[in-house]
Amino acid sequence: MLEKLESLEQEYQSLEASLADPAVLSDQREYQRLSKRYAEMGELVATIREYKKAHSDLEEAKSLLHDPDMAEMARLEVEEIRRRIPELEAKLELLLLPKDPLDDKNVIVEIRAGTGGEEAALFAAELRDMIMEFARRKGFRTEILDVNLTDLGGVSKVSFEVIGAGAYGVLKYEAGVHRVQRVPATEAQGRIHTSTATVAVMPEAEEVDVELDPADLEITVSRASGPGGQGVNTTDSAVQVLHKPTGMIVSCMESRSQIKNKEKALTILRSRLLEMKRAEEAARRREDRLAQIGAGERSEKIRTYNFPQSRVTDHRIGFTTHNLEGVLSGDLFELHEALKRADQERQLAAIAGETPLTLRSREA
Template sequence: MYDKLQVLEDRFEQLESQISDPEIMADRTKWQQLVKSHSDLTEVVAVFRQYKKAKEDLQENKLMLEDKLEPDFLEMVELEVEELTTKIEELEQQLKILLLPKDPNDDKNVIMEIRGGTGGDEAALFAGDLFRMYSRYAEKKGWRTEIMEANETDLGGFKEVTFVIEGKGAFSTLKFESGVHRVQRVPATESGGRIHTSAATVAVLPEAEDVDIDINPNDIRIDLFCASGPGGQCVNTTQSAVRITHIPTGTVVSCQDEKSQHKNKDKAMRVLRSRLLDKAQEEQQKAIAGVRKSMVGSGDRSERIRTYNFPQNRITDHRIGLTLHRLEYVLQGDLDELIDALITTDQAERLKTVEE
């Protein structure tokens, strides 16, 4: 591991020199590629340098222990040796994680799709709760959220809502949110006070760039139609809504959020690219590793990754067996404890595979 890290540090220093070279800076495209490569190595090199410094300090302290020292000074050196040994172990673990193969989608923006599943109006209301939860979380992270497509219900929920979250590390942070989310609570429409169980599905897709997916214009059909829902008189008279069908795969995306036909088309194409990228990557993974688990299942209550229990103020992630009794805060976007636990578990599982 040490040799590999030393190679990375040498490469980092080489990149540092290159990105300050006036000749290279003149080539904007090449310079940006080098800056990105430099940025990708920054964290691992910083930790490696801490690791090397700690190892040097430990060696110096061990040499001091070989000399005859005053009792007070001896105790201080022994304590420092103990602290440095612990620090080195922690840094080694951190470096192992940083050296794990990186998901090429981790730095991408996210397109998130939430749909009400089993439970009718209550499922749609819960889908709305999830949308607001992720929007608030994104706001706390300093990320930007934009609705791409939404089908609202009269009660203020969503039959389905598709939105983009733009920000550094958005996909790497949110990719474990895909699946069926189950809610247990007394619906606002329930007069008898009975607890109902409903579900909503969440799909998290990396936003595809033009270079990821090349869509042949001959492979798509674009239909224009009048938007429906709130928006004034022009809604039902102007053909601003756009429906795009990708003929080879049968994938259909529609968007009517904007008054401009051009903006709706751009949004729909962004969603289409991401769905096709996800489909292509899924097929590739199936070929390499066998059948991949379905991202969101059928939306049935029995298939769930997480349960939100309102009467007990409890949220449970069934994949890692984590239960928190702070549901109200989670729904306000305080997701860090859940997401950090999922990321840590994933890293531990991947480390096992590498070590085996």
């Protein structure tokens, strides 16, 4: 493992040199690729250097233990460094965990009302607002792609795009079945109802990820319907794409441009097909339940929003907060940190039987 750390530091130094190379500076695509990798490695290399310095300082302090004038100060320094080294090792373990290559991609989010009628549609609209606001607070850009509104302002289904580096890595934890328990506005007798909505979070697939055969596609255009402005509703801009091999249908009508709607519909289709492939692979691997955090299991109840007790519970990790109003307003930061930690712990546990990442052999 020490050799691996040295190799990573050398890679970082090599990247640093390459980014100053005029040949690289003149190639924007290569410069961006190297810059991205350089930025990704920054915290890891800083921690590696801090870890190496701690061991160097430890050896130096131990060498002074037999000096009568320095022994007491050296002893205190040895104790302090020995406390700090395990903390650095734990941090390195997390930083060295393999990263999902899809985490940096943009995201397509699809929300559908489940059981509960109009109340489920209203809840689906709240989930849309919650996730979009959280995404905006994280610095991402959002764009509605398609929406089916109900009479009371709910949504039977809605899809939107979240654009920004790392969007999938952040929002993948929202995938699954969300459940709400409350007295609906339409309930005359004050009874608590349980309704659900399903959230699918898909990394945005590009043409290189999923190749579509034009012969497999049936594309139709029509006049957009529903709210969207006079320009949208008076032009044949709505696009529907049928993928014949799977029977999958995608529609997009939010833009006045038929071309843009077609591009967005094909992007959604590619993302769905990529997610289908990933789900099939995950089913074959039969990963444990916690491994499904972020995997987009649509049938799994992941979270309950209980209004009578102002409580939100994430069932995957047993996390509960009474900040119901804040969560629905987009404050998902504490919840997502807990999910991320649980995911990291699962990954660490999964590799526990393999060669450990820890570097304690130097101190042993």
